[in-house]
Amino acid sequence: MRVVMFGYQTWGHRTLQALLDSEHDVVLVVTHPKSEHAYEKIWSDSVAELAQDHGVPVLIRNRPDDDELFERLKEAEPDIIVANNWRTWIPPRIFALPRRGTLNIHDSLLPKYAGFSPLIWALINGEREVGVTAHMMNDELDAGDIVRQEAVVVGPADTATDLFHKTVDLIAPVTTGALDLIAGGQTEFTKQDRSRASFFHKRSAEDIRIDWTWSAQDLERLVRAQSEPYPSAYAFHRGKRLEILAAVVSEGRYGGTPGRIFYREGDGVVIVAGADARTGRNHGLAVTRVRTEDGREMPATEYFTSMGGYLTSRP
Template identity: 90%
Template sequence: MDPPRIFDLPRRGTLNVHDSLLPKYAGFSPLIWALINGEPEVGVTAHMMNDELDAGDIVRQEAVPVGATDTATDLFHKTVDLIAPVTIGALDLIASGQTEFTKQDRSQASFFHKRSIEDIRIDWTWPAEDLERLVRAQSEPYPSTYAFHKGKRLEILAAVVSQGRYGGTPGRIFYREGDGVVIVAGADARTGRNHGLAITRVRTEDGHEMAATEYFTSMGGYLTSRP
């Protein structure tokens, strides 16, 4: 980050455009984190820069709803369309001589780190609803979520929350439901009250992409987080 004194060199300050609804989701990969967390909307914020990352006064902000099947790629395209009007609108306000803008409520602020390989490894103790959003959040061109099957990496390209409720141990390859293969999910899966993650499309370690029903030729065994 540039030294704060640089932000004050322009007579009217320095404007930044961030792809989240600040003060929430400051930092890195905000669209992906917001989708994983089930936020109902995402957006773009134009704010003045100060000595703290993404914490300056808000000049203009616009939001778009998150659809039930939206991927991170979809949200990227939705928010890209907001950048020009938000930026131009903010610059117009600054050019008009306005100097007082909306202070960020720091009690509502959250700051996220860069995503890494650990962030896309599936943890089967997560509820199926969260895992389904994780799969959508890691849509192409982002790296896909993955687990291990019989010691080999298996990318999960598409999945839905199962209609039925399935009990047992998280990660169990359990049942074919429609076009998907249900994996038991949730820390309390033993209760039988949870929906599972119905995987519909996968990519093998050697790059072959196929329907999950083609890959899983029999039920049983486990998908694991480690080889």
């Protein structure tokens, strides 16, 4: 099939590489310009450079809504468009242009976690599996019929970085497997159960600010979700920002006020956590490694020289 590819960052790069390695003919690539957004500077393998290295024409767009782009797409005469990590809405006149429609590759197990940063949100929420879905595009974002889907297990110590590496390796088999079904003439695929759908926004600095009224289990997953190279989860100590680089759920149960710097346990310093911490039924968050505002990284037991005081969500 003649394929036009829409994509960005490493997800788009892996998709394009899979297409180039397949029996299909990539006739045009559309990608975004480089971004300074914190999450878009991560996993930033260039789709444009890969396409150019293989002699494929490239168009750079923030949004695919101009007449010049539409004319170039018509001239390319694609049988199908394949999209992965395209960051803005693709209008119907484009996704319905190819005779086989548009196949979108999304790094979640749809219908759950449509939208942005699905791996991070899924890890924070304690999901047992994550994965990649190839679905046909329609008028609603990430809501079309599922062509192929593969999952991987979330391990108890997995970080978002670990899950990225697990799921990015699924892109090629999911993409080419879906295209094989479509090229073979299949047109009926699995409808999404929209009663199970959830849609998530882009993450920002506000989303990594620690709220000590969360349970220790939730906070431990937040710290793992914000692993390097993602921006680290943070709180404030004595008015200065303190990044929490590593933490575990405490063995003991600790009562009091959320955010209290309370007790040395093993290699960590326990911070009281949970909206109902006053009951004494909660585990705390045992912080094991931190980074100070001036960039110094150290064990938490070295940073917290005495117990008492609070970590707060704001200065």
